[in-house]
Amino acid sequence: MAMADNTSDGQLDFLLEVLQAIASSNGNQQVVEKLLEANTDKLNDKLAEILRAWAIPKLAEAEADEAKFIAAVIGNFSNLIPEFPLGDKASTIEIAITGYEVALTVFSREAFPFDWAITQNHLGLAYNNRIIGDKAQNIEEAIACCKQALRVFTFEAFPYEWAMTQNNLGIAYGDRIKGEKAENIEDAIACYQEALRVYTFDAFPIEWARTQDNIGIAYGDRIKGEKPENIEEAIACYQEALRVYTFEAFPEDWANTQNNLGNAYGHRIKGEKAENIEEAIACYQEALRVRTFEAFPVGNKRWHLLYSVLS
Structure with missing residues (x-):
């Protein structure tokens, strides 16, 4: 059996092989x-x-066209590797962040505004998901990157990318640790509502549903406003998302939204308490059609938490 080559040369050879595969395919x-x-x-x-x-x-010594090509391949690598389900998640995110930062040495705002902005957007998402380092600071980096992207991605010039970045910015504000929690949630809701100016049910149903789900989470966490009304808003958003997230088409998203809807019904203030609890149980039981023990065993937090609620 061949021994794994984890020397610097071995890893460099592997890296170049991956980049070549991305370029070729x-x-x-x-x-x-x-x-x-x-x-x-x-x-x-x-x-x-x-x-x-x-x-x-390599990028510093390359001709302009070659440098742009290599930077694009590295950026593509950075997009793909966080989605890879195996390996150490913390490390794959660090690799992605490094790749985006490297690509930005070529993709300046002045020379390549679109590439610069999309890389800033992806870098922001990577920082928001980052495991290594101080979580609060990582989220601040994510917010800063998204705001940078919005300097190019305006509603008028790049509506889809603008909405995508607004959605990512909303996620970062929803996760934010620094600042006032109430204000952060308001900022998150505002970003999601902006995204829905582009993400309509008819034009972008999947993105619309994802944003509805995100708004539902934000309303469920909302501190400002009347709590009963916030929960009603959350329920309405989840029900909207389920117009797209069906069991047949998007089983995992459907299960996630059913779980969120169950949480909202469990906290509901309006209506009959007994009926609300029955609705919550029904939602959790629906979610368990997808979140099975085999797919999400006890070691998996999502299955375990959902099972605990029903126990």
Whole structure:
């Protein structure tokens, strides 16, 4: 059996092989994931260091067109690797962050405004999901990146990308630790509502449903306003999301929203308490059609929490 080559040279060879596969396959996720699956031992923080050490001088000495091509491939790699289900999640996010930062050495706002903005947006999402480092500061970085992206992604010029960034900014505000919690939630709601100016049910049903679900979460957490009304808003948003998130088409999203709806009914103030609890139980039981023990065993937080609620 061949020994895994986790030397610097071995990891650099692997990195170059992955980048070549992305370039050759035009970023085909299945092609790239097969390569990653065979080398999960190399998906660590050291790979992020090697990526930076190789790419920075390579991009600096490359001709403009070549540098743009390499930066785009690295950006594509950074988009794909956080979605890879195997390996250490903290490390894959660090690799993605490094890749985006490297790409931004080529994609300046002045020379490549769209590429700069989309990379800022992706970098913001990566920082919001970051595991390593101070969580509060990571979220501040995420907010800053999204705001940078919005300097280019305006409603008038790039409506879809503007809405996408507003949604990501809303997520970051919803997770924010610094500042006043009540104000952060208001900012999150405002961002989601802005996104819905573009994400309509007819034009972008999936994005619309995702944003409805996000608004529902924000209203459920809302501090300002009347609590009973906030919960009613949350319930309405989840019910809207379920117009798109059906069991057949989007089973996991459907289950997540059923779970969120169950939480909202469990906290509902309006209506009959007994009926609200029955509604909550019904939603949780629906969610368990997808969140089975086999798919989400006891070690999985989502299955365990849902089962605990029904126990």
